[in-house]
Amino acid sequence: MINEKLIVAGFGGQGVMLMGQLLSYCATTRNINTLWFPSYGPETRGGTANCSVTISDAYVNSPVISTPDSIIIMNKPSLAKFQPKLKAGGNCFINSSLVVDIDFRDDVTLYKVPANELALELGNLKVANMVMLGAYLKVTGLFSNDEVLAVLKQKFTGAKAKLIDINKKALELGQQAVAS
Amino acid sequence: MSKVLMKGNEAMALAAIKAGVEAFYGYPITPQNELPEYMSKHMAEHDRVFVQSESEVAAINMVYGAAGAGARVMTSSSSPGIALKQEGISYIAGAELPAVIINVMRGGPGLGGIQPSQGDYKQITRGGGNGDYYLYSLAPESLQEAVDLIKEAFDIADYFRNPVMIAVDGLIGQMMEPVDFDHPVPKWDLPPKTWAADGNRKNGREKNIINSLYLDPAVLEQHNLKLKAKYDEMKRDHQRYEMINMESADIVIVAFGSTARIARTAVEILADNGIRCGIIRPIAIFPFPTNAFDEIPDHVKDILVVEMNTGQMVDDVRLADKCRRNIHFYGRVGGIVPEAEEIVEQVMTIVGGDN
Numbered sequence: 001m002i003n004e005k006l007i008v009a010g011f012g013g014q015g016v017m018l019m020g021q022l023l024s025y026c027a028t029t030r031n032i033n034t035l036w037f038p039s040y041g042p043e044t045r046g047g048t049a050n051c052s053v054t055i056s057d058a059y060v061n062s063p064v065i066s067t068p069d070s071i072i073i074m075n076k077p078s079l080a081k082f083q084p085k086l087k088a089g090g091n092c093f094i095n096s097s098l099v100v101d102i103d104f105r106d107d108v109t110l111y112k113v114p115a116n117e118l119a120l121e122l123g124n125l126k127v128a129n130m131v132m133l134g135a136y137l138k139v140t141g142l143f144s145n146d147e148v149l150a151v152l153k154q155k156f157t158g159a160k161a162k163l164i165d166i167n168k169k170a171l172e173l174g175q176q177a178v179a180s
Numbered sequence: 181m182s183k184v185l186m187k188g189n190e191a192m193a194l195a196a197i198k199a200g201v202e203a204f205y206g207y208p209i210t211p212q213n214e215l216p217e218y219m220s221k222h223m224a225e226h227d228r229v230f231v232q233s234e235s236e237v238a239a240i241n242m243v244y245g246a247a248g249a250g251a252r253v254m255t256s257s258s259s260p261g262i263a264l265k266q267e268g269i270s271y272i273a274g275a276e277l278p279a280v281i282i283n284v285m286r287g288g289p290g291l292g293g294i295q296p297s298q299g300d301y302k303q304i305t306r307g308g309g310n311g312d313y314y315l316y317s318l319a320p321e322s323l324q325e326a327v328d329l330i331k332e333a334f335d336i337a338d339y340f341r342n343p344v345m346i347a348v349d350g351l352i353g354q355m356m357e358p359v360d361f362d363h364p365v366p367k368w369d370l371p372p373k374t375w376a377a378d379g380n381r382k383n384g385r386e387k388n389i390i391n392s393l394y395l396d397p398a399v400l401e402q403h404n405l406k407l408k409a410k411y412d413e414m415k416r417d418h419q420r421y422e423m424i425n426m427e428s429a430d431i432v433i434v435a436f437g438s439t440a441r442i443a444r445t446a447v448e449i450l451a452d453n454g455i456r457c458g459i460i461r462p463i464a465i466f467p468f469p470t471n472a473f474d475e476i477p478d479h480v481k482d483i484l485v486v487e488m489n490t491g492q493m494v495d496d497v498r499l500a501d502k503c504r505r506n507i508h509f510y511g512r513v514g515g516i517v518p519e520a521e522e523i524v525e526q527v528m529t530i531v532g533g534d535n
Contacts, residue, residue: 021356028183033357033358036355036357062444062520066521
């Protein structure tokens with residue numbers, strides 16, 4: 001019985017909206033209910049951006065998530081905003097390249113992923129979001145890499161098709177980062 | 181057909197195209213911009229009309245003209261823009277023309293904000309412009325329901341020869357959900373549009389005149405009574421609502437649109453705490469689902485109205501309930517969306533309290 005409520009947050013431009021959307025696309029492909037809701041308005045232009053994703057076998061009730069099961073935190077301001085909301089025992093995925101010297105809650109499971117460094121190892125900072133998504137999928141087991149890549153193949157066509165490979169590697173690096 | 185994941189505004193646009201909309205006229209405003217954007221790309225592909233007009237007033241008058249010529253026509257906007265369209269909407273209702281108008285509500289009054297709101301409830305359910313008229317007004321809670329209702333809305337508008345309002349909030353416009361566009365919807369039995377001013381007089385028929393001006397009071401009174409008969413038929417035969425968890429309920433929430441969905445989560449949390457709470461979810465907000473209040477179990481003594489405004493639906497609930505129960509209200513405004521826990525707290529206070 002799947003019932004996952006996730007909030008993804010970071011700077012505008014870090015690809016937080018896409019991370020959430022990819023999960024909703026994967027759910028739709030599998031014919032599982034899902035609902036994606038973005039923060040919209042001036043905050044997305046340079047400030048913090050976030051999206052909520054619910055993936056559920058049952059009909060999705062509230063479109064807004066007050067107590068997420070998991071949070072993916074791409075920058076420091078987002079941790080302050082969303083860590084207090086995370087349910088006790090929930091999963092907290094941290095981009096440890098940017099979120100340092102902070103008090104973390106001790107009643108949640110913390111996954112520190114140096115997403116920026118790992119993305120730079122691949123030569124493109126923009127795939128830091130896919131590194132984090134890889135870590136998230138490894139821990140939650142919601143979708144396989146192949147399912148995510150199948151969605152990306154529909155989105156990245158023509159000149160963008162060459163980006164599939166680096167996104168695949170980014171997913172794998174993220175998975176390795178939380179494997180131990 | 182398999183479901184596709186789409187953003188609310190785009191799904192509503194595609195639903196209108198599937199319903200055979202022949203012309204769309206609009207003017208940009210957040211949070212509904214993806215709707216005209218989608219139309220600007222896809223209406224031409226279907227060899228249909230898209231115009232981004234110079235203003236909201238121009239857009240609604242283009243709707244008036246195209247509807248008068250017999251076309252299936254739509255416009256969309258958000259609260260301040262819908263306010264600007266009211267003159268045209270009144271003329272369209274007065275001239276007995278079908279049209280579909282989508283309002284993706286944001287905070288008000290004035291320019292307000294761009295975050296979700298249900299602050300146009302009174303305007304929508306009372307007509308909105310001058311004179312005695314109403315809009316058949318639908319308030320879906322999900323994208324599937326929005327798509328289904330928009331597909332049906334064009335039939336409803338044609339049947340009544342009256343504008344239909346689709347009232348959603350910014351949440352529904354901006355969210356993504358999987359939607360099945362082939363989900364069947366009721367087909368209404370529609371007569372041909374013999375009244376249309378389409379220039380086709382080859383069969384020797386009299387001129388069709390589209391007009392809302394009646395200078396003879398006796399004639400206007402008959403016209404007003406004819407309109408009233410339509411609104412009476414809507415109230416009598418076309419209320420739409422969903423009763424959720426009602427048989428076992430000890431307390432009832434009334435909420436529409438996204439707020440109803442949040443209330444569903446609140447009801448689940450309340451059940452975990454041993455409190456049996458039902459929901460009346462108006463799907464049409466005009467006509468208001470007065471019949472639903474006769475189906476509430478007798479032992480229920482309290483109703484909590486939850487809205488994203490300061491209590492605009494409370495009067496309708498009082499009238500429909502006929503003073504049988506205590507009416508409470510909880511709302512968030514300014515673009516703040518209530519969380520399920522806030523609704524739970526309100527219900528707990530009522531159930532455990534001494535009111």
